[in-house]
Amino acid sequence: MRKLVVTICAGLFVAAAAAPARAHHAFAAEFDAKQPVKFEKAVVTKMEWTNPHTWIHVDVTMPDGRKEAWAIEAGTPNVLFRRGFTKDALKPGTAIVIDGYRAKDGSHRANGRNLTLPGGQTLFLGGAGTGAPEEKR
Amino acid sequence: MKVSARFLLAFTLVATATIIAILQGRIGFRTDGGSAGQMRTTWGTPDLQGIWNTNTFVPFERAAQFGTRAMMTEEEHAKALAELQERNKRPGRDSRDVGGKSGVGTEKDVARAYNEFWFGDKPTKLSYRTSMVIDPPDGRIPALTPEGTKRLADKREFLAALLQGTSGGRPGPISPRRSESSPDYNLDRINRADGPEDRGGPERCFGDGVPVVLGTGTFGGVMQLVQSPDSVSIYYDVGQGSGYSWVVPITNRSHLPANVRLYRGDPIGHWDDDTLVVDVTNFSDETNFRGARENLHLVLRFKRVDANTLSVQFTAADPTTWTKPWTAVQELEKTDDKTTLVLEGGCHEGNYGLMGMLLNTRAAEKAFREGKGPDPATQDNATGGGDN
Numbered sequence: 001m002r003k004l005v006v007t008i009c010a011g012l013f014v015a016a017a018a019a020p021a022r023a024h025h026a027f028a029a030e031f032d033a034k035q036p037v038k039f040e041k042a043v044v045t046k047m048e049w050t051n052p053h054t055w056i057h058v059d060v061t062m063p064d065g066r067k068e069a070w071a072i073e074a075g076t077p078n079v080l081f082r083r084g085f086t087k088d089a090l091k092p093g094t095a096i097v098i099d100g101y102r103a104k105d106g107s108h109r110a111n112g113r114n115l116t117l118p119g120g121q122t123l124f125l126g127g128a129g130t131g132a133p134e135e136k137r
Numbered sequence: 138m139k140v141s142a143r144f145l146l147a148f149t150l151v152a153t154a155t156i157i158a159i160l161q162g163r164i165g166f167r168t169d170g171g172s173a174g175q176m177r178t179t180w181g182t183p184d185l186q187g188i189w190n191t192n193t194f195v196p197f198e199r200a201a202q203f204g205t206r207a208m209m210t211e212e213e214h215a216k217a218l219a220e221l222q223e224r225n226k227r228p229g230r231d232s233r234d235v236g237g238k239s240g241v242g243t244e245k246d247v248a249r250a251y252n253e254f255w256f257g258d259k260p261t262k263l264s265y266r267t268s269m270v271i272d273p274p275d276g277r278i279p280a281l282t283p284e285g286t287k288r289l290a291d292k293r294e295f296l297a298a299l300l301q302g303t304s305g306g307r308p309g310p311i312s313p314r315r316s317e318s319s320p321d322y323n324l325d326r327i328n329r330a331d332g333p334e335d336r337g338g339p340e341r342c343f344g345d346g347v348p349v350v351l352g353t354g355t356f357g358g359v360m361q362l363v364q365s366p367d368s369v370s371i372y373y374d375v376g377q378g379s380g381y382s383w384v385v386p387i388t389n390r391s392h393l394p395a396n397v398r399l400y401r402g403d404p405i406g407h408w409d410d411d412t413l414v415v416d417v418t419n420f421s422d423e424t425n426f427r428g429a430r431e432n433l434h435l436v437l438r439f440k441r442v443d444a445n446t447l448s449v450q451f452t453a454a455d456p457t458t459w460t461k462p463w464t465a466v467q468e469l470e471k472t473d474d475k476t477t478l479v480l481e482g483g484c485h486e487g488n489y490g491l492m493g494m495l496l497n498t499r500a501a502e503k504a505f506r507e508g509k510g511p512d513p514a515t516q517d518n519a520t521g522g523g524d525n
Contacts, residue, residue, distance in 0.1 A: 025340040027250045029330050029494040029518035032501075033242055050487025051378025051480060052342065073490065075255025076377035081478045082355045083257060101247050103493060105500035114231070114252050
């Protein structure tokens with residue numbers, strides 16, 4: 001019985017310990033869940049290393065051959081630096097796959113939910129915690 | 138022979154003076170493995186400089202089962218560490234499952250923003266300490282005063298009202314309170330975007346309150362401390378561009394007049410032996426430190442424990458919020474200055490997100506009026522919502 005109590009207590013402790021940090025801002029106020037986008041070949045034109053969020057600018061070739069310039073919102077630069085992700089990581093000309101949601105106003109802006117590098121390396125496989133409400137309970 | 142004797146005497150005097158100066162810590166030298174006593178600036182004060190963060194998790198408040206016990210047993214620690222490591226293996230934001238179903242196209246998937254990579258490495262180390270709060274003895278922030286209780290409850294109720302009728306809130310029609318102003322100066326992420334004032338502090342590049350305590354892991358932020366003889370800069374680079382700095386004068390002047398109020402207060406520093414003591418008052422009603430506002434009084438004590446450890450202890454008092462003062466301590470670890478770049482926290486210039494939230498909410502309202510989309514008031518744009 002005592003062991004059971006210790007087990008439960010330790011579980012509660014770690015649940016509190018590992019509460020994930022929340023995202024910086026309300027993406028749901030900006031991007032539309034009903035407008036998912038996926039660009040199979042988005043060519044990086046530049047990357048803005050700005051706080052609070054980095055922006056990846058890409059050229060996308062549409063099915064009719066037209067090129068469209070899109071801006072993709074991504075995470076904060078501070079974390080990238082600390083992970084060793086340098087300004088050389090996404091050079092202009094790099095073709096990436098982007099999967100995200102378009103801005104509600106229909107502009108050529110989207111969040112970069114998942115990004116995949118040439119060769120299939122996915123940015124980015126990860127660890128714990130989504131910040132989703134059910135995980136905090 | 139006489140010259141040699143003079144030289145020997147002079148050499149002996151210089152050598153003796155040098156040894157005394159070193160012993161007194163007046164000549165600085167830095168080694169990675171040096172003791173705290175050796176870490177001195179060239180002007181003689183303890184050298185606290187560097188970039189500091191932590192990858193060792195300590196819960197802020199103590200879990201009730203530990204009572205007044207400050208440290209875990211070996212058995213408790215091993216169990217808790219195993220759980221932490223297990224949790225780190227769980228799929229994070231890369232997973233698009235919501236309640237076992239695909240979350241693609243849901244509010245929640247949008248709210249998750251981007252995948253796990255952008256949130257950095259997770260903490261892998263777990264301290265034996267059961268809480269950062271060391272006083273009161275139960276390791277928990279003291280009870281709120283009746284005034285503090287009411288203030289925080291009023292805000293909670295306001296936030297809940299704005300979520301009413303959405304997937305992330307209680308059921309019911311849209312609350313008539315949607316048109317009300319926030320009961321306090323808003324720094325929370327609320328479910329409304331009528332103007333910048335509706336958005337949270339980090340969203341508006343106001344920083345993340347008064348951090349003082351850093352989070353754990355890559356996303357937890359760093360603190361950079363730079364000293365001069367008459368001032369100390371303490372820069373917090375936390376969250377996503379939510380950094381700020383205190384420039385602390387080392388002085389015996391009084392605090393600013395009571396009618397001068399500052400978002401992050403008026404810090405004044407002095408040395409108490411090897412400890413830098415920073416006293417901060419004159420906060421404003423826009424300040425929010427764990428529910429305390431303009432009456433907050435912080436006293437921080439920075440002490441280098443050894444070459445790679447900085448102890449940051451603080452006492453927080455606010456008789457309008459807590460029934461008594463409380464004290465917490467966090468130990469930070471020295472990071473590699475070369476690979477840990479500290480970025481300026483001032484993020485207004487690149488904060489396209491704030492503009493995007495306001496513009497896109499207007500676009501959604503317009504679409505609703507034209508019968509082309511849902512009423513934004515019925516959507517949870519604040520918490521990520523439920524399972525829809």
